[in-house]
Amino acid sequence: MSERPLVVGLAGGTGSGKTTVARSLLAAAGEGNAILLPHDAYYCSQGDLPFEARVLTNYDEPSAFDTELLVRHIDQLVNGESIERPVYDFTHHDRSTTTIHLEPAPIVIVEGILVLHDPHLRERMRLKVFVDAPPDERFIRRLERDVAERGRTAQSVIAQYRRTVKPMHDLFVEPTKQYADLILPEGGSNRVALEVLVNHVGAFLRRHAKVGA
Numbered sequence: 001m002s003e004r005p006l007v008v009g010l011a012g013g014t015g016s017g018k019t020t021v022a023r024s025l026l027a028a029a030g031e032g033n034a035i036l037l038p039h040d041a042y043y044c045s046q047g048d049l050p051f052e053a054r055v056l057t058n059y060d061e062p063s064a065f066d067t068e069l070l071v072r073h074i075d076q077l078v079n080g081e082s083i084e085r086p087v088y089d090f091t092h093h094d095r096s097t098t099t100i101h102l103e104p105a106p107i108v109i110v111e112g113i114l115v116l117h118d119p120h121l122r123e124r125m126r127l128k129v130f131v132d133a134p135p136d137e138r139f140i141r142r143l144e145r146d147v148a149e150r151g152r153t154a155q156s157v158i159a160q161y162r163r164t165v166k167p168m169h170d171l172f173v174e175p176t177k178q179y180a181d182l183i184l185p186e187g188g189s190n191r192v193a194l195e196v197l198v199n200h201v202g203a204f205l206r207r208h209a210k211v212g213a
Contacts, residue, residue, distance in 0.1 A: 015141030017187020084203020
């Protein structure tokens with residue numbers, strides 16, 4: 001019998017480098033050996049709200065996420081079942097009608113600012129990582145990403161950061177560092193810490209291959 005999949009949680013503030021770390025793990029694992037579940041793909045559907053109301057959504061607090069669906073999808077993947085992962089449209093501030101089909105894999109990476117906040121989500125993780133970075137660097141990365149990839153204006157990003165991102169980080173995100181098995185200072189730029197994480201994943205894959213042989 002094969003070893004159960006390794007569920008890795010990557011938490012940390014916006015712009016901390018979580019995506020960089022996730023991509024490094026995916027590349028190290030190799031095609032077909034790992035899949036990524038971004039928590040921000042699981043934002044709640046807002047189709048019943050007018051666009052003006054959706055714009056004001058607080059995306060940085062726990063109730064903005066359909067974490068129950070994410071937990072259910074993790075359970076399905078661990079049990080060897082495929083899923084239809086949601087897609088969130090950040091331009092229209094609503095869940096898309098399209099989904100992404102994902103087959104189970106030995107490694108499941110769950111990435112997002114609040115993936116260590118919910119206890120039901122945490123208990124499914126065998127490795128919990130908090131990706132850390134200085135606040136000013138995180139803000140710059142957030143600004144660049146939202147303007148380039150999410151169709152936002154610089155003014156709207158700054159306003160959102162002041163209104164919700166910074167307060168919610170202090171209230172909900174930063175405290176989850178206590179649950180981490182591993183903290184990565186400087187995020188994806190910390191090559192030593194990243195190497196430790198990549199080696200851990202590699203060792204799991206080798207064990208997984210032997211058990212399944």
